[in-house]
Amino acid sequence: MNNYKSLLVIILSSPIFLMSGVFNFLRTQTDNALNDRITQIAWSFDGTLLASGEFDGYVRVIRQDTQETVFESTDSKQPIYSIAWQPDTHLLAVANYDGDIYVWNIADGKLLHQFSSRQGGSGLIWSMDGKKLIAGALEVKTLWVWDFQSGKLIYEKGVGSVGQMTWSPDGTQLAIANPVGIVTLLNSDTFEISRKFKVLEKGGQGGDVYSVAWHPNGQLLASGSLNGAVRIWDVNTGKLLQSLKGNEYPQLSFFKTTVHSLRFSPDGNYLTSISANGILRTWDTSTWQIVSDVDLQSDVSSAAWSQWGGQLAYAPYSASLQNKSNDLNIITSYFTVNNLKTLIDQCIVTSSTQQKLATVLEADQLGEFIRTLENLPETEIKSGCRSDLKAIANSLLK
Numbered sequence: 001m002n003n004y005k006s007l008l009v010i011i012l013s014s015p016i017f018l019m020s021g022v023f024n025f026l027r028t029q030t031d032n033a034l035n036d037r038i039t040q041i042a043w044s045f046d047g048t049l050l051a052s053g054e055f056d057g058y059v060r061v062i063r064q065d066t067q068e069t070v071f072e073s074t075d076s077k078q079p080i081y082s083i084a085w086q087p088d089t090h091l092l093a094v095a096n097y098d099g100d101i102y103v104w105n106i107a108d109g110k111l112l113h114q115f116s117s118r119q120g121g122s123g124l125i126w127s128m129d130g131k132k133l134i135a136g137a138l139e140v141k142t143l144w145v146w147d148f149q150s151g152k153l154i155y156e157k158g159v160g161s162v163g164q165m166t167w168s169p170d171g172t173q174l175a176i177a178n179p180v181g182i183v184t185l186l187n188s189d190t191f192e193i194s195r196k197f198k199v200l201e202k203g204g205q206g207g208d209v210y211s212v213a214w215h216p217n218g219q220l221l222a223s224g225s226l227n228g229a230v231r232i233w234d235v236n237t238g239k240l241l242q243s244l245k246g247n248e249y250p251q252l253s254f255f256k257t258t259v260h261s262l263r264f265s266p267d268g269n270y271l272t273s274i275s276a277n278g279i280l281r282t283w284d285t286s287t288w289q290i291v292s293d294v295d296l297q298s299d300v301s302s303a304a305w306s307q308w309g310g311q312l313a314y315a316p317y318s319a320s321l322q323n324k325s326n327d328l329n330i331i332t333s334y335f336t337v338n339n340l341k342t343l344i345d346q347c348i349v350t351s352s353t354q355q356k357l358a359t360v361l362e363a364d365q366l367g368e369f370i371r372t373l374e375n376l377p378e379t380e381i382k383s384g385c386r387s388d389l390k391a392i393a394n395s396l397l398k
Contacts, residue, residue, distance in 0.1 A: 038315035041304040041328065042083040044090060047384035049106065050313055050328060051092055052302075053080025059094055061106050064330070064387065071106045082124040084133075086148075088383055093133055095124045101135060103148075113151055117144055125165040125174070127188075136162020138179065143191060155191055160184055164211055169218045173235075181207035183223045183233065197233050197240075199225060206252050213262035213271075215285075222271055224259025227252055230273050232288075242288050246273040246281055255317065261303040263312075263333065267342035272333055274303045274314060282334040292334045308347060309333055310388025332395035337361055340392050347385035348376075366397040 040053040049070065051061045057076035062069050071092075078096040085092055090106040099117035101124065104110065115133070123136045132154070136143045138161045145155035163177040173194065176184040183197040199207040206227030213222045221233045224246060232242035246259040258276040265272075270291065272282040278296035283289065296314070303314040313330050341358055348354045353376065360369045370393050373386055 037301050037317060038328075039080050039302055040083045041302045041313050041315060042085055042092075043304055043306045043311075043313065043384075044085045045088050045307050045384050047306050047308075047311075047387040049085075049090065051083050051085070051094075051106075052315065052328065053083050053094060055079045057096060059083075061092065062328075071104065071109055073102070073104070075102060075111070076100060082135075084124040084126055086126050087128060087130045089130065091130075093124050093126070095135060099135075099137060101133070103133070113148070115144075115146055115151070117142070123162045123165050123176075125167070128167055128171040134165070134174075136165065136176065138162065143186075145191065157191065159186065159191070159193060163209065166212055166214060168214050168235075169216055173218075175212045175214065175221055177209040177212045177223065179208045179210065181205075181209060181225075183209055183212055183221065185221075185235070195235070195238055197221070197223070197231075197238055199223070199229070199231060200243075206257075211259050211262050211273075213264055215264050216266060216268045220268075222262045222264070224262050224273055226254060226258050228257040228259060228275060230259055230262065230271075232271075244283060244288060247275040247277050247279040249275075249277050255299060260300060260314075261305065261312075263305045263309050265333070265335065265339050265342075266309060266346055267339055269339065270334055274300060274312065276300055278316075280312075280331075296329075296331075305333065306388055307384040308343060308388040310335065310343070310392045332391045335392045335395065337396065340389070340396070343385070343389060343392070347382040347389075349380050349382065353380050366393050369393050370397075 037055045038052050039055055042051045048064055049061050050064055053059045057078055059073045061071040076096040078098045081097050082095045092106050093103045095101045101115040103113040105112055117135050117137050125134050131148060133146045133148050141158050141160045143157055143159045147154050161178045161180055163179050165174055165176050167174055172188050174186040174188055178184055181199045184193055185195040187194050208226040209223050211224035219235055221235050223231050228245055228247045230244040230246045231240060234241055249256040256277040259273050262273050269285055270282050271285055274280050276299055278298050278300050280294040280296055282292040284291050298316040300314050301317045305312050311330055312333055313328050315328055344354055344357050370390055373389055
């Protein structure tokens with residue numbers, strides 16, 4: 001077993017570790033601790049549900065407030081590579097390392113569609129209107145786009161290796177994290193490559209890119225790498241503006257140094273990263289100085305922010321929802337009162353309600369703020385925002 005673990009460290013320091021053939025080898029040669037690992041987490045857009053997938057193919061959906069299981073599946077026999085909720089619905093798309101893609105209606109548990117990228121693990125994202133499902137493969141460096149209603153494949157083209165994907169705030173560009181050390185931007189209409197950002201190190205030498213995040217103004221893009229590097233790019237010029245460190249772990253290791261996820265605050269004043277060694281770090285984007293550094297006291301296998309960025313769900317490497325050895329952890333991102341005011345402007349529908357909540361905040365009456373939120377009708381607040389605002393206010397209250 002020690003020989004196998006030594007080999008595991010070597011393999012997981014290279015972008016090839018994501019390929020399904022390597023994972024099949026690991027499944028037969030490593031212990032159950034790895035097979036039970038949670039590989040992916042995703043929030044529903046309304047913030048009420050959390051989906052997770054595991055290395056052994058198990059998929060589970062729980063209620064955010066009660067932790068009650070509302071859906072589970074063992075249909076996939078391969079590790080879960082990506083999970084994506086259709087915008088503003090409870091339709092869940094899940095992709096595994098064989099390229100099998102399942103879409104379930106979580107409300108009734110029915111399997112609605114099954115697609116296949118045929119060529120290894122696929123990253124997943126929906127179009128912003130929810131009409132298209134987009135998948136990209138690592139090994140064959142291909143992107144597929146399906147019309148969801150008909151199930152028809154409408155686009156297939158080589159764009160490079162595809163990992164995590166995220167839309168620009170205006171929906172015109174799709175950013176792709178490429179494990180060989182590149183961030184790729186695609187035009188949302190044509191899916192043609194509009195720009196590439198190349199990190200300083202090559203994939204396999206620590207430059208493997210695993211996470212990307214857009215600044216709210218759409219002019220800046222952050223990328224996170226295997227070696228813990230967090231880089232800030234000018235989207236229009238492709239210029240590297242800042243190089244930061246998400247953690248200071250001394251040796252290159254997928255299980256320690258990888259930056260799993262990045263998120264800008266709603267006003268763009270802060271950027272937060274979460275690394276595999278459990279370091280949650282926040283920078284002030286005006287100075288790029290660290291303003292918050294939290295050690296979660298656990299290595300992290302996967303992490304995901306809620307739609308509005310107020311809550312972060314993460315899974316320790318020991319966590320397994322199937323075996324219930326440890327539940328997902330949910331914490332609040334770094335926020336100030338000014339961040340909260342910005343979020344109010346973004347997700348409260350009417351200006352009168354925005355003003356009412358802002359007045360309560362200015363009076364430093366966070367308890368009253370939470371009570372007001374709880375009593376707002378659904379027509380006054382955008383989907384998923386209520387739980388984020390409450391979580392942030394509660395954290396400030398403490």
